Amino acid sequence: MRLEILDLGGNFLNNSIFSSLADLTSLKALHFNQNRLNGTVNVQGLELLRDLEELDLRGNQIYKFVFPKVFKGSRKLNALYLESLKNIDGSTLLESLGSISSLKKLDLSYSNFRRGTMTTQDLILDYSSLHISILQIVGAFTSLERLSMKNCKLSGILHHQGVPNFKNLKFLFNISFFQMITPMAALEILSLSTCGLTGTLLNQGLCKLKQLKELYMNNNDLRGTLPWCSANLTSLQLLD
Template identity: 30%
Template sequence: MESKWLAMVLVVLSLGSGLCDGCLEEERFALFQLKPFFEFIDYKFQDLINNIYEKESSSNCCEWERVECNPITRRVTHLFLNYSSNMEIDWYLNASLFLPFEKLQSIFLRGNFITGCVANQGFERLSSKLDKLENLDLSNNHFNNSILASLSELSSLKSLNLAGNVFTRSNPTNGIEMLSKLNNLETLDLSGNRLGNNILSQLDGFASLKSLRLEYCGLEGTLDIQESNNNWMKLKELYLEGNEIESLGSLFHGKEGMKLNKLEVLSLRLNFLNNSVFSSLVELSNLKSLDLFFNKLEGAIYTKGLRLMNLKHLDLSGNGLSGNGFNSSILSSVATLPNLKTLRIDISQCNGLIDLYGLSNLEELYMASNSVAGNDCGFSLQSLGLFPTLKTLSLGGFNINETTMASYSHHSKL
């Protein structure tokens, strides 16, 4: 019996021999090796607005806000080093400093003025030992195309954020397509890099992508795909906000277009798209969210031929939708979307009363009238009687009298 107790004690001692205040001693040492470059690694997340810095009081690095450990093994699994450098000039990272953290799953390095890696000490050094690394955030730094070959060796990556760097239009030998070697990559953010329209063809080989962000990437004019291998079959989310896109061209249809059968979220807000955009969406039958905020939509819209039976969220606000036939053209088109839950829409001109018959499944409605003087734009609250599930109602610029309002004051959900 005593021998069994002795054996258990020896096991406990052997497991704890590498621990230092809850951390593995070698990993605690490695954290302080990072401190000259990430000064605030042992500080709590600072209050950036009030410029308040609070140092960690615990000597247990696993209790620090910027460090997350496995609760059983006490190995470091996540490093949250966003905005943790006090350097305000460009500097080069020695990525091999992360090698001691063999169970590392996530590294967040957002906003640290990093311009590249030390020669022969790039991210490729991590590929052999950090085989659990799935999430890497390098956004809001100063990385350029020279880092791509190094990143392409991190085969375990599932999420890569390169937004807000200085990647540019490139030739086939140093372009974003080098990252297509990352066969497990599911989420890619390239927003805020001036990549141009060619980026779409360069990304065609990313077969595992589920979410892609190309916001503010200098896309312009017509988005035509010369030839597609249809490797975006798994893509569920596509964000193209803040470009200068005038037409989706053959991006989503035609024999060259991407066959995005699983696309559920499409953001096209803050572009130059006109009413013809709807004809480009006919094959996106699984779309659940469509954002067309602040484009060039004008007059009436027609959704005939669209198969958006699963669409739940639609944003048409910030456009010039108008016309005396608002009910019969615009709203009747929207009414063909049977599962719509959220609708945002602005009306630039209308005369008469607007009603919403046919949109009985709405849960949230945000509607604003921007009619100029002389255009009487009213709203029929009686039509809301057909909205048993409505929970949120926002109306701006409409003529709604107190009597009409009182008649709807007892809606059970609002």
Template identity: 30%
Template sequence: MSNYCDWERVQCNATTGRVIKLSLNDTRQFSQYYSLDRLPTLNLSLFHPFEELKSLDLSYNFFEGWHENRAYDGFRCLKQLKILDLSYNYFNATLLPYLNNLTSLTTLNLGWNNMGEGLKSAKQGLANLSNLKVLNLDWNRINNSLSSLGLKMLRNLEELDLSGNGMSGSLTLLGLANLTNLKSLDLSNNQISTSLASLGLQNLKNLEELNMLNNGMSGSLTSLGLANLTNLKVLNLSWNRINNSLSSLGLKMLRNVEWLNLSGTRMSGSLTLLGLANLTNLKSLDLSNNQISTSLASLGLQNLKNLEELNMLNNGMSGSLTSLGNINDNQYLSKF
């Protein structure tokens, strides 16, 4: 008989007493209750009374599907819902038409589900959610069903995570070029190797964070369009095969970059063309796991007066390191 507004995982409107937030994440332990051939389903009818709900977290529950006890869409009543977290479940793309009714959503997390299954037959994808600002679709095996997502209609998006989806081939249909308000984009752990121009990154002039770790990129990278992204502050290109395609990156134009990771990119030889000397706002630089042994002077590290963190682990450096520059004179450098 206690007041439900005092319960854990429940938050109410102080004036009306109606529930505005439910945190129902991680309510059971997968290993204790379920096996992959016997997963629970979500009863959508449970949410019919919560018409003022603004935030709903159902992550880490391993739901495989859903059902309802009434003849209408259980999510349709949640007209005020702004934040929905369904990550770490087993939902597939047949859930998307239900989500399209949630037109007030600003944040949607579908990470670590199975959205790649049935995506090709999805009619709208997420195209109806025009108010979305944050969308997470990481590790969903989306691969080549890109146009079915309807991303090109989400012009208010500011943060997008598509990491770990096995994306490859021409990516024009993904529609990134239309998302000109994007500030953060994660494309790491895909297979974006030879289709760089089709990404349309050169249009994303407001981008501040870009993660393209582990994509197998190699050869000339001019078509990636990094030189146009002059507002970038965080850039991760680690574990690609950039090696001697340094000038084609266009890094010298990114004068606002503060955090740069080029670890494991097989760089060697003269690195003047990399353009690090121009990045005077850099605070953190990772050059580990490369082949920078005898070309230290060409890095231009002596220009980076604001550098606070420098990682050059596993580069085969030996002998006199005078040509590395007077980095000890840098008053900000705290991690080396």
């Protein structure tokens, strides 16, 4: 029988588990959530898992991944779940994942970063605490299309010259500072739901989003009308 899904969540496994995966070459999904993986993790055992598509490591405390110098395994890996990381250097973690060129979805929600380059299309930072400077690093993700930051706690100041250029971003969820919006020319979906917005909604770059198709602003304390320039949003199909 070819084993395609292996779920070892909540079994108190440690970093050495990756060294015992060599015979599971047919795996497509591997779940190690809520175990005792921590610190620097050597994932040489993934070398032979050529069909692996999903890796779930939620609830562990991994600071860094170490891959073989010439890493040929897991070329199909497109989803990596790393939620609930606490007090780690986001730059070191993200840079260590650079060997996974196929990665499309990276979930780092409920994490707390001290201060991240790699390629991914879908980055999730929901309910995380992070310094605003990490957005400059995220802005360098040239293939990033979807960024979710629901209920994030941001600290620090992002000066105008440091605003990242998310030129390929199409989906942005729940981010509450408008100074980032202007460079996002490709943005198609913008959710500002439950962002604590109050008063009158000003332009602040919103009307330059010519490709915007969906705009969500529910669960805020906004008053008045939309900016007059919102008539420029000719692609808008849904407003909530």
